Amino acid sequence: MSAVFKKEIRTYFTTMSGYVFLGFFVLINAYFFSRFNVGEGSPDYSGTLTYTFSMFLILIPVLTMRLFAEEVRQKTDQLLYTSPISIWKIVFGKFFAAASLFLFGTVIIALFPIILNYYGDVNFIQTFGCFLGYFLLGASLIAVGLFISVLTDNQIIAAVGTFAAVFFILMMDSVIMSMPVDTLSSTVFTVLVISLISFILYNSTKNIVISGAFFGVCLVAVSVLYFLDDLIFEGIIVRVLNWFSVLNHFESFYMGIFKLSDVVYYISFIYIFLYITINTIEKRRWR
Amino acid sequence: MIEVKNLTKRYGKNTAVDNISFVVNDGEIVGFLGPNGAGKTTTMNMMTGYIAATGGDVNINGFDILKEPEKAKKQIGYLPDTPPLYGDMRVYEYLDFVCDIKDIPRKERKAMLDEIYETVKIKDVRKRIIKNLSKGYRQRVGLAQALVGFPDALILDEPTVGLDPKQIMEMRDVIKELGQRHTVILSSHILHEVSAVCDKLIIIDNGKIVVQKRTDEFENMSSEVFNIRVKASKTKDEMMEIFSGFSPVFDGIKEEGTFDFSIYAKDGYNDRREEIFRICAGKDIPVLMFKPVIFSLEDLFLKVINGEYAEESDSLALDDNKSEEVFEFDKKGDN
Numbered sequence: 001m002s003a004v005f006k007k008e009i010r011t012y013f014t015t016m017s018g019y020v021f022l023g024f025f026v027l028i029n030a031y032f033f034s035r036f037n038v039g040e041g042s043p044d045y046s047g048t049l050t051y052t053f054s055m056f057l058i059l060i061p062v063l064t065m066r067l068f069a070e071e072v073r074q075k076t077d078q079l080l081y082t083s084p085i086s087i088w089k090i091v092f093g094k095f096f097a098a099a100s101l102f103l104f105g106t107v108i109i110a111l112f113p114i115i116l117n118y119y120g121d122v123n124f125i126q127t128f129g130c131f132l133g134y135f136l137l138g139a140s141l142i143a144v145g146l147f148i149s150v151l152t153d154n155q156i157i158a159a160v161g162t163f164a165a166v167f168f169i170l171m172m173d174s175v176i177m178s179m180p181v182d183t184l185s186s187t188v189f190t191v192l193v194i195s196l197i198s199f200i201l202y203n204s205t206k207n208i209v210i211s212g213a214f215f216g217v218c219l220v221a222v223s224v225l226y227f228l229d230d231l232i233f234e235g236i237i238v239r240v241l242n243w244f245s246v247l248n249h250f251e252s253f254y255m256g257i258f259k260l261s262d263v264v265y266y267i268s269f270i271y272i273f274l275y276i277t278i279n280t281i282e283k284r285r286w287r
Numbered sequence: 288m289i290e291v292k293n294l295t296k297r298y299g300k301n302t303a304v305d306n307i308s309f310v311v312n313d314g315e316i317v318g319f320l321g322p323n324g325a326g327k328t329t330t331m332n333m334m335t336g337y338i339a340a341t342g343g344d345v346n347i348n349g350f351d352i353l354k355e356p357e358k359a360k361k362q363i364g365y366l367p368d369t370p371p372l373y374g375d376m377r378v379y380e381y382l383d384f385v386c387d388i389k390d391i392p393r394k395e396r397k398a399m400l401d402e403i404y405e406t407v408k409i410k411d412v413r414k415r416i417i418k419n420l421s422k423g424y425r426q427r428v429g430l431a432q433a434l435v436g437f438p439d440a441l442i443l444d445e446p447t448v449g450l451d452p453k454q455i456m457e458m459r460d461v462i463k464e465l466g467q468r469h470t471v472i473l474s475s476h477i478l479h480e481v482s483a484v485c486d487k488l489i490i491i492d493n494g495k496i497v498v499q500k501r502t503d504e505f506e507n508m509s510s511e512v513f514n515i516r517v518k519a520s521k522t523k524d525e526m527m528e529i530f531s532g533f534s535p536v537f538d539g540i541k542e543e544g545t546f547d548f549s550i551y552a553k554d555g556y557n558d559r560r561e562e563i564f565r566i567c568a569g570k571d572i573p574v575l576m577f578k579p580v581i582f583s584l585e586d587l588f589l590k591v592i593n594g595e596y597a598e599e600s601d602s603l604a605l606d607d608n609k610s611e612e613v614f615e616f617d618k619k620g621d622n
Binding site: 002003004006007010011014015074075076077078079080081082083084085086285286 | 337
């Protein structure tokens with residue numbers, strides 16, 4: 001893992017992308033810092049941090065678009081996959097390299113609240129809790145970008161795809177608000193989710209019996225529940241989407257509450273995306 | 288030892304590699320030969336674990352490439368058709384990275400890399416950025432990458448493609464040298480290139496093995512004098528009648544007043560050249576040309592891939608049915 005990690009870090013700084021990322025990351029954060037904290041004399045840095053989320057749209061693709069797309073284009077993936085190193089080491093190595101660069105930037109901007117402390121009272125525990133959430137949020141988006149990078153051999157497509165995905169994730173909350181909450185559409189939604197899971201199951205096992213049985217059992221369960229007590233389904237769309245809303249889990253950090261469940265959420269979110277990345281690579285070899 | 292058993296790769300309905308089996312013993316240099324698109328690269332990609340096979344096994348020194356990939360991959364150095372190079376790195380950085388992913392202990396690296404630099408002759412470019420190197424040097428850096436860790440088996444996919452003639456000769460020498468210490472499998476679509484270095488040739492076409500034989504057996508076959516071309520200044524009918532017992536083949540009139548024809552030089556094991564000479568001398572026919580037609584390996588290769596020549600692909604013993612086979616082969620020859 002350290003081999004790939006070292007190589008990626010080195011590549012960030014031999015190509016321009018590492019400098020571009022760090023430069024813009026610090027510049028944008030510094031702008032918001034000077035505008036809201038220095039300019040308006042506010043000691044609350046956590047609020048400033050949340051303003052900078054929109055820069056993820058550009059900066060996450062800068063970090064992740066190259067990771068796998070470039071390997072495939074240069075055909076160096078052949079070197080990686082024929083070397084005595086397992087795929088999870090390659091994927092985790094790349095993820096940790098990108099996440100480290102993000103962490104590095106975060107550590108630099110962590111100087112701002114320290115500077116601020118000379119001129120006012122900064123709530124350090126809340127602010128650094130917020131930094132932890134900020135890092136976890138960024139790392140989650142990096143995991144998404146890494147996954148998108150493995151889907152294509154074209155950096156531009158990877159970048160645009162990651163942009164769209166980050167955009168969707170950031171917009172998630174307003175999407176959720178517009179979702180219907182009545183029982184019928186919620187039930188339909190549940191059935192759709194079950195079909196999707198069955199399809200994924202079929203796609204990965206190629207076993208029509210297991211996936212068909214899964215689909216049938218779930219469908220029966222849903223219809224029984226629907227006729228017994230259809231209120232169970234009320235608002236399920238919002239509940240499910242809320243769980244997927246990466247931004248939603250940042251809230252507790254922002255409010256100065258440390259919830260272990262949110263940390264676990266981010267780590268599982270990252271793990272799931274790295275896992276499907278590994279699976280996608282494995283599967284491509286079998287196709 | 289590399290054992291490939293019933294290896295198959297299908298893409299949808301399209302079969303790229305169809306039930307290939309062969310064995311490469313330690314210390315052998317084996318040439319993998321076939322026209323473009325025959326399935327050479329796919330086979331090699333499966334042997335190195337880059338892609339998974341639809342069916343069949345690959346066993347490298349006793350390790351199955353799919354069941355124990357890391358152990359099996361440790362035994363292999365692979366140079367794909369495009370050398371897998373990071374353009375932004377310097378040569379020594381790149382090789383250092385390859386040492387990292389192949390898990391070479393730090394202590395051994397320097398001596399090993401020095402030896403590799405020496406073998407593939409890239410010492411003078413080791414500080415240069417890879418994307419600025421010429422094609423020949425890139426190919427060599429690619430080969431250097433395959434040599435890292437000095438694996439038992441080297442698998443080289445078209446190692447000389449795109450090189451100039453001098454570089455090809457150099458590459459050939461390097462491969463020959465490597466063959467003394469490693470098991471080498473290399474692919475090519477150019478026959479004389481592999482016949483010069485390989486102990487054994489495997490010719491594949493349309494995903495199937497057409498022939499596999501030791502190179503010297505190929506050469507024996509191809510250096511046989513199969514045909515004699517005779518030019519004589521007599522009329523066609525006269526000559527055809529005199530040699531009717533030899534089933535001559537008319538080759539056309541290439542010179543005014545003369546006439547060319549071909550005769551089988553052999554009747555089983557008997558050389559007929561003397562006989563032909565005596566007949567001509569007895570009849571006082573001036574022979575203007577008496578030329579053996581030798582099949583080159585290229586002819587043989589072309590025949591093989593055109594499907595004019597087929598045999599049990601795993602029989603390496605030619606001797607038992609030699610005469611018959613040669614005769615068969617000859618009848619379909621370039622008359």
